[in-house]
Amino acid sequence: MDTDKFLSEIWGALKLFLDPKTQILADERSLAVLLAADAENFDRFMALKEFRDILHALGLKADIYSLQCAQLGAINALKAAKISKSKLLAALEILQTENIISAAHFKRLAAFLRSLGADLTAGNEQEGANFKKSDVFHQKIDALNDICERILSLNPGAHVANAATKARQKAHELEFNVAVTGVINAGKSTLLNALLGKKILGASNVPETVNLTVLKYSPEPFAKINFWSKAELKELGIAKDQDDEIAQIYGDLGVKFESETAQNLNGKFDADGGESKATFKSSSANQICSDQPASKTVKTGEIKLYTSADSKYAKFVKSVELYENLELLKDNVRIIDTPGIDDAVAAREELVRRFMRECDLMVHLMNVSQSATQKDLDFIVSSLQNSHAVKLAVLLTHADVLKEGELNEVAAYAKKSVEERTRELGIGAEFFAVSAKSYFEGGQNSGVEEFKEYLYETLFGPSSQKSRLGIEAYKKELGRVCAQFAADTQSEILKLTGSNLSLSQKLAELNEQKAALASRLEEVRGAVKEELERLDTAKTAASYELGLKSLAQTLKQRVADD
Structure with missing residues (x-):
């Protein structure tokens, strides 16, 4: 059962339209x-x-609405194993x-939750267990999440609650x-x-051209096609005098050029019905259109x-984001x-180098039949010099084509080079x-599982610099939140203490006034009593x-009568 159907079942006519992400x-x-709330018990x-x-x-x-969003x-x-x-x-x-x-x-509820897949945090997880042996990162994140939840359970002020929530969210968004x-x-x-456990690359629905592809997680698969900007098309040698052709093709794609002054050079993005449209503005056909490429969201089968290679749009595609x-x-x-x-396309190779500057781990593949070439070595050195990657993994692919002795010889040469x-x-290399x-x-000795373990330990193990910094940042922010919460609490206590002293003084004054009023009341009562007694005597x-x-x-009348 999918999520939307499940929510429709428990809410019926009260089911609202929600952002699926x-x-x-x-x-x-x-x-x-x-999750326990539904149409029947919502009011309660x-x-x-x-x-x-x-x-x-x-x-x-x-x-x-907020409840259904939650x-x-x-x-x-849960689907994302968070x-x-x-x-x-x-x-x-x-x-x-x-x-x-x-x-x-x-x-x-239990039947629906169990249908969502294997539990990745219980003690009996199977899928992915082989490469999660040194998951220090998530262990510490879970501990910090417990602290964060305890802070929120104490009903702090809005400022502290928002800071704690943002710190938790930021830690979970660490890429x-x-x-x-x-x-x-x-290869x-x-x-x-092999690493992903699914044949999605090199298949019929994946780029056949030499486009850069970024794989990201999403509960529901889809793809995002990013196109070159007009300035980049010029650099690629595609724009030149083909402005009419470009306008027509980008129009077919939902991408449109508009002429404006040079001061308004920018790009716009507008999503409608699941498909992205972009507008490039330029003062003339030869000027830069936008620093951001136009994008179009499609189904994976439409990539x-x-x-x-035979698509008329292929030369306009800059990169592909594949969500799986x-x-x-x-x-x-x-x-x-x-x-x-x-x-051979310099602009495309430069795009690769820009992505390399953001990578945490560089994985360089060499075919065992032609390993450690000068091109390989130059690229590795250049990439490491211009990135913050702290580790390098070199994979000799197609290892099955060589005998064990030949493979050892090639591996030794590649390692030395x-x-x-x-x-x-x-920077150390594995x-x-x-x-x-x-x-x-x-096969039992493919080397894939061994590399998968290394990959996960490098990203989330005790030696991972990025995960350590992420944990430290989360820990530091929670410490700041706790300090602020303590300061707010202390300030509130002082206010209450001050209010208590003020109330004590006020109470003492009121008690004095009460005693005076009681004395006055007795005097009035005495006076009233005297007056009443006097009134009774006269009466x-x-x-x-x-x-x-x-x-x-x-008597007088009787005497008269007699």
Whole structure:
């Protein structure tokens, strides 16, 4: 069952339109409570302060839209292996045990969550287990996430809560870039297919031309085609006097040129219906259009329409971003599959070098039949000098074509050649002999699994400089958040203490006023009593006098009668 169908089932007519890319990261216990809400119990849940506090801690409003966004975000985070499925299910089971949700609702939730794939954080994970042996990064990130969740559970002020949430989000958005280079036909695509566990490169739906391809993670596969800007087309020798042809082709692609003044040179991007359109502005046909290439989002099966050798659009394609739901990419790992370094197009080779400046690990492939060429060595040295990569992995591909003795001889020569050229750079290199063919045929010594373990340890192990810096930055920010929270709390305590002293003084004054009023009240009561007594005496005398008069009149009347 897909996510949209599941949400439609539990919400019915109340199901709202949501951004499918929404992702929420939080403690599994909090997310379990949010996932437990549906159309039947929504009003009951929303009436609880604790439930609203969970939404507020995530920076969300206490309404049905925010709740559904949180549910979708939690599901996407689970798909991306950012949260633990086993912990989520355990928390939901507690809710069912405590009769907070019904057994039927728990069964429906559990069935859906289990359908999303294997749990990557429980103790029995299988997929990817072979190359996650030294995952120090995620262990420490999980510990820091617990601290962050505890801070948010204390209901801090909005400033502290936002800072903690942003720190957590930034840590989870830390990207690890792996650049894969090599001469044409070095076997990059085949090896990457083996590493990814899926034949996606070199297949019918993947670029046939020498385009740079960036592989990224997404729950749902799609592709993004990036086109050269007009200035870059000039550099490639494509623009020249073909402006009408370019305008027509870019118009077919949804990319449009407009003439404006030179001061308005910029690019615009507008997404509509899943497809991207871009507008380039220039004062004339020969001026720079935009620093950013136009882009178009397509299905993976449509890539060939733009990149195949017989496509009229191929020469306008700068790079391809390929989004796939693959295990190796789930931890924000970006793999840059570069064109061959012996590419005859200078602008395309420079594009590769620009990506190299952002890479954390450089993986250079050499065909064992032609390894450690001068072109290989020059490119490795040049790339390492202009990037912040701290490690180099050299892979000798097609290792199956050589006998063991020949392979050892080639490996020794390649190692010696590379180390001699890179010694002054102070960057260590690791060497692997791999055979993607043997891997796909089920061979035991393909070298692919060994390199996969090295790759994951390099990115997330204890020696990973980037993961260490990411953890330190997260830790430092949480420390700052805690200090701010403590300062805010201390300030609040001082305010309360000051208010308490003020209230004590006010209470003392009120007590004095009360005593004075009580004394005054007694005086008034005495005076009233005296007046009442006096009034009673006068009334009695008058009544007696009236009685005597009445008696005298009666006697007088009797005497008269007699």
